[in-house]
Amino acid sequence: MHHSRLSYSFIAIALIGLTNLSAFAEVPAEKFNLKNWKITLPMDANGDGKVDEVDVKGIQNYSHPDFFYLDEKGFLVFTAPNKAATSANSTNTRSELRQMYRGTNTKIGTHDKKNNFSLKAHRRSKKFADVGGQLEATLRVLNVAVNAKFPEKPPAYSVVVGQIHAVKDKDEVRKGSGFGWGNEPLKIYFKKWPGHKTGSVFWTYERNLEKDNPARKDIAYPVWGNTWENPEDPGDEGIALGELFNYNVNVHNNIMYLTFRTTDATQTKKFEIDLSNNVDANGKIDELDNPKGYSGDSMYFKAGAYNQCSTKDVKGFWYPACEGTGDWAIDKDNGDFASVAFARILMTRSVKPE
Numbered sequence: 176m177h178h179s180r181l182s183y184s185f186i187a188i189a190l191i192g193l194t195n196l197s198a199f200a201e202v203p204a205e206k207f208n209l210k211n212w213k214i215t216l217p218m219d220a221n222g223d224g225k226v227d228e229v230d231v232k233g234i235q236n237y238s239h240p241d242f243f244y245l246d247e248k249g250f251l252v253f254t255a256p257n258k259a260a261t262s263a264n265s266t267n268t269r270s271e272l273r274q275m276y277r278g279t280n281t282k283i284g285t286h287d288k289k290n291n292f293s294l295k296a297h298r299r300s301k302k303f304a305d306v307g308g309q310l311e312a313t314l315r316v317l318n319v320a321v322n323a324k325f326p327e328k329p330p331a332y333s334v335v336v337g338q339i340h341a342v343k344d345k346d347e348v349r350k351g352s353g354f355g356w357g358n359e360p361l362k363i364y365f366k367k368w369p370g371h372k373t374g375s376v377f378w379t380y381e382r383n384l385e386k387d388n389p390a391r392k393d394i395a396y397p398v399w400g401n402t403w404e405n406p407e408d409p410g411d412e413g414i415a416l417g418e419l420f421n422y423n424v425n426v427h428n429n430i431m432y433l434t435f436r437t438t439d440a441t442q443t444k445k446f447e448i449d450l451s452n453n454v455d456a457n458g459k460i461d462e463l464d465n466p467k468g469y470s471g472d473s474m475y476f477k478a479g480a481y482n483q484c485s486t487k488d489v490k491g492f493w494y495p496a497c498e499g500t501g502d503w504a505i506d507k508d509n510g511d512f513a514s515v516a517f518a519r520i521l522m523t524r525s526v527k528p529e
Contacts, residue, residue, distance in 0.1 A: 202238045203251045207520055209234050213275050214479070216242055217259035217268035226260045232279045241503060242270045250315075250516035253480035255334075257320050257511040258499025266487040266494070271479030274522065276304035286342050288473060295428040296451035296470035303473065307426035307525035310476045312337060313438070315419045316365045316374065317514040320484035324496035326368070329403035331495035333366035334513035335481035337422055339431075341383070342473040348385075354471035358383050360450050361431065362393070363422055364483070365414065365515075366403055373413030375400025376420065378433065380448060380456065383465040383472070390463040396456055398435045398444050419518065426450070427525040429470070478520055482513040 203209065214234055216227045229237050238244045242254045253270040261268050277283035277290045284290065293303040300306050314336055323331035339361040347355025358381045367374025377400070379393035395402035399420075400409030414420055414437075423434040429451035435444045448456040453464035484497035499511045506512055 201245075202236055203243065203245055204235045204237070206245060206249055207251055207517075208522075209272075211275050211278055211522060212272040214243060214272050215262055215269055217255045217261070217270055217482075218242065219260040226262045230279075230281075231275050231277075246516060250518055251520070252317070252514060252516045254512060254514040255480045255482040256499060256501075256503055256506045257482060257484050257497045257513075258486045258501045258506065259503075266485040267482055269479065269481040271477055271481050272520070274308075274476040276475075286344070286473065291342055291473040291475050292426070293473060294426070294451050294468075294470050296467075298471070305524060307428060308476065309423070309425045309523045309525050310337065310478065311421070311423045311519065311521045311523075312478055312517055313419060313421045313519040314515055314517045315417050316367075316414075317416060317516055318510065319365065319367050319374070319416075319513050320482065320497050320499075321369045321510040322498035323484060324488060324498075326495065327406075328492060328495040330483035330485065330493055331366075331497065332368055333364050333403060333483040334515060335362045335364055335483060336478065336515050337361070337363040337424065338477040338481070339424065339426070339474055340477055341469055342475070344473065347471065352471055353465055353467060354383070354469070356383060356385055358391070358469075359393075360469050360474070361424065361433075362481075363424075364395075364403065367413075367416060368406060368408070371408040371413075373400065373409050373411070373415045373418075375402070375405075375409050376414050376435065377402045378446070382461070382463060383469050384463075394455065394461075396446060399437075399442065421519075424476070425525055425528070426474075427527055432528055476522060478517070480513050480515040484511075484513065 213230045218227050255268040255270045259268045288302045289304050292305045292308045293300045295306050319332050343357030344355030362379045376398040379395045381393045384391040400413035419438040421436045425432040433446040451468045451470040453461045453466045455461045486499045487494045488496035
């Protein structure tokens with residue numbers, strides 16, 4: 176596999192001691208570059224029936240004592256209770272950043288091409304803010320939900336810590352281009368079953384198909400430990416709660432290069448997949464996928480805590496019926512939440528692998 180030119184300075188950060196990072200910092204934007212991020216929070220503070228968001232301008236001076244804050248070591252903590260306000264068409268809560276190329280220029284719409292990136296294969300790639308992009312993060316998972324009515328459903332006990340999301344585009348859907356479904360070519364998961372020594376880190380690629388297509392599903396690839404359907408304890412092969420690890424997502428031209436490292440750099444895993452066709456990460460043609468992959472979509476990065484433990488109790492893959500009261504103090508005591516702490520979040524342009 177190829178190597179990215181982006182240096183893994185998170186190792187040096189870990190060695191010099193993270194305890195020094197929080198000095199004098201009051202809000203996350205004082206320690207993290209949030210000039211091209213907005214955040215969605217698991218709350219509806221103004222009671223308008225919509226999940227709260229803080230835009231790029233507002234986030235520069237924003238923190239929340241429970242859901243978005245710097246801890247005593249200077250980590251940026253994202254927390255999402257199982258039961259709380261959610262974004263439209265979702266039953267999963269999140270405290271999660273969304274990439275905003277436009278910065279504070281609100282004349283550019285959130286879904287406009289100039290606020291998102293495309294693959295080189297997109298026929299109008301020059302209209303976008305960029306072709307591809309790169310996201311690097313160093314983090315540790317503090318907690319995943321521990322109570323699920325249907326533990327056999329794969330999303331139970333898990334949290335998504337990084338994503339690439341495609342824009343839902345009704346115009347693309349209407350004209351039958353085969354794009355605009357708003358699917359996710361990448362989700363990076365951490366999952367730990369209750370009582371297990373360690374959890375698993377894996378990533379998924381979602382076939383780029385319409386919502387009601389039965390073939391539309393997430394294909395999981397293990398990094399450390401198992402994938403989401405495996406109830407075995409990964410033991411020494413897994414990642415423990417509180418253990419630092421790093422991911423690098425480098426979408427260059429049409430190819431997504433993924434690198435995962437532990438902080439001592441002894442465990443490095445690499446993957447690559449062409450997002451413009453239907454060849455999977457193992458080099459095999461997936462006859463069920465969109466033959467043009469995500470080549471006609473607008474995309475953006477996300478990072479934070481996207482809690483996968485939905486409290487919805489219905490049939491279906493995504494609904495493990497996790498416990499939660501909606502009272503944060505109670506749910507926190509019961510472990511009915513997901514929480515992730517980041518030492519580093521960095522967005523840059525893509526780089527050509529060496």
